[in-house]
Amino acid sequence: MQISSRFTIAVHILECIKYFEGRNAITSEFLAGSIGVNAVIIRRIISQLKAAGLVSVERGKTGIISARNLDDVTLYDVYSAVEAVSSDGLFHFHANPNPKCPVGKNIHDILDGTLREIQNSFEERMRSVKLKDLKPVTLDITE
Amino acid sequence: MQISSRFTIAVHILECIKYFEGRNAITSEFLAGSIGVNAVIIRRIISQLKAAGLVSVERGKTGIISARNLDDVTLYDVYSAVEAVSSDGLFHFHANPNPKCPVGKNIHDILDGTLREIQNSFEERMRSVKLKDLKPVTLDITE
DNA sequence: GGCAATGTAACACAAAATATTACAGGAGGA
DNA sequence: TCCTCCTGTAATATTTTGTGTTACATTGCC
Numbered sequence: 001m002q003i004s005s006r007f008t009i010a011v012h013i014l015e016c017i018k019y020f021e022g023r024n025a026i027t028s029e030f031l032a033g034s035i036g037v038n039a040v041i042i043r044r045i046i047s048q049l050k051a052a053g054l055v056s057v058e059r060g061k062t063g064i065i066s067a068r069n070l071d072d073v074t075l076y077d078v079y080s081a082v083e084a085v086s087s088d089g090l091f092h093f094h095a096n097p098n099p100k101c102p103v104g105k106n107i108h109d110i111l112d113g114t115l116r117e118i119q120n121s122f123e124e125r126m127r128s129v130k131l132k133d134l135k136p137v138t139l140d141i142t143e
Numbered sequence: 144m145q146i147s148s149r150f151t152i153a154v155h156i157l158e159c160i161k162y163f164e165g166r167n168a169i170t171s172e173f174l175a176g177s178i179g180v181n182a183v184i185i186r187r188i189i190s191q192l193k194a195a196g197l198v199s200v201e202r203g204k205t206g207i208i209s210a211r212n213l214d215d216v217t218l219y220d221v222y223s224a225v226e227a228v229s230s231d232g233l234f235h236f237h238a239n240p241n242p243k244c245p246v247g248k249n250i251h252d253i254l255d256g257t258l259r260e261i262q263n264s265f266e267e268r269m270r271s272v273k274l275k276d277l278k279p280v281t282l283d284i285t286e
Numbered sequence: 287g288g289c290a291a292t293g294t295a296a297c298a299c300a301a302a303a304t305a306t307t308a309c310a311g312g313a314g315g316a
Numbered sequence: 317t318c319c320t321c322c323t324g325t326a327a328t329a330t331t332t333t334g335t336g337t338t339a340c341a342t343t344g345c346c
Contacts, residue, residue, distance in 0.1 A: 001146060005303085005304085006303085007235075008234060008235070011253075036238065093148060103162050107155050111151060114276075129257055171291075171292075180336085181336055181337065187294085201344095
């Protein structure tokens with residue numbers, strides 16, 4: 001399977017905040033327009049980003065979403081905020097290997113450590129990229 | 144989301160072949176018993192492994208699945224055989240970013256390269272592990 | 287020919303992601 | 317104060333993917 005689009009949507013949201021903060025009122029409706037999904041989807045993801053401490057929302061104030069230190073947010077911060085993988089791990093294991101089979105009995109022993117290492121290096125790779133490392137948004141001077 | 148259990152099932156299958164080849168008749172029914180899933184699931188995955196050149200099936204011969212050079216098969220070989228990720232990539236991108244928004248217009252430019260690199264290093268990590276690098280199956284001398 | 291196993295189609299079901307409508311509640315501004 | 321805008325969240329629907337199951341044609345050994 002693929003990592004859900006919640007992740008790219010969340011990065012898109014943060015890039016919008018970086019770009020528009022102070023210039024436009026950033027509402028879920030506004031973000032939905034830029035991203036091309038329903039505003040409720042945006043609000044749910046915003047909730048997750050808020051829970052992770054990446055953004056904060058001043059309620060009632062005609063739609064302002066303010067953030068903090070977004071440049072140093074890593075892709076892992078975003079990923080772990082919106083993806084519910086943490087509990088089960090990246091790899092989905094078949095649930096009922098047969099303990100009466102010598103292979104079935106040992107399959108977790110055979111695989112768990114290595115799969116965990118692969119997951120760890122994947123997450124480490126995500127941690128090594130900060131938002132400021134991404135290609136900057138090309139400024140459109142005609143607008 | 145998670146990588147589907149097809150991957151761990153496929154590794155389990157290959158470990159069974161390594162362990163039982165020459166000792167037991169290896170049928171989809173037999174494998175289903177060790178792995179704890181339906182035999183049709185096994186047959187479907189066997190088809191994929193066969194298409195990837197990892198195993199071969201001598202049909203009709205009272206259930207024998209023979210393989211080749213399994214020790215040097217990498218986890219990536221198995222992963223790419225059973226996971227349909229190749230076309231879309233590891234990350235699912237939201238489909239309709241707004242080209243009229245400066246961020247929406249550039250979001251692919253901002254992210255695609257970096258996400259591709261992360262996917263590449265993930266796959267490279269999988270390529271670095273061969274089946275013979277996994278923990279060996281503990282031999283049960285009482286059987 | 288009979289038997290055992292594969293290869294696949296067809297269908298059912300569950301889980302997750304995504305979309306949509308609805309509405310209660312907070313806060314600023316007239 | 318009242319109006320309006322926006323958030324937060326529930327409820328529900330739809331789609332997609334993964335998984336389970338039954339059925340059956342086909343293959344090749346005995």
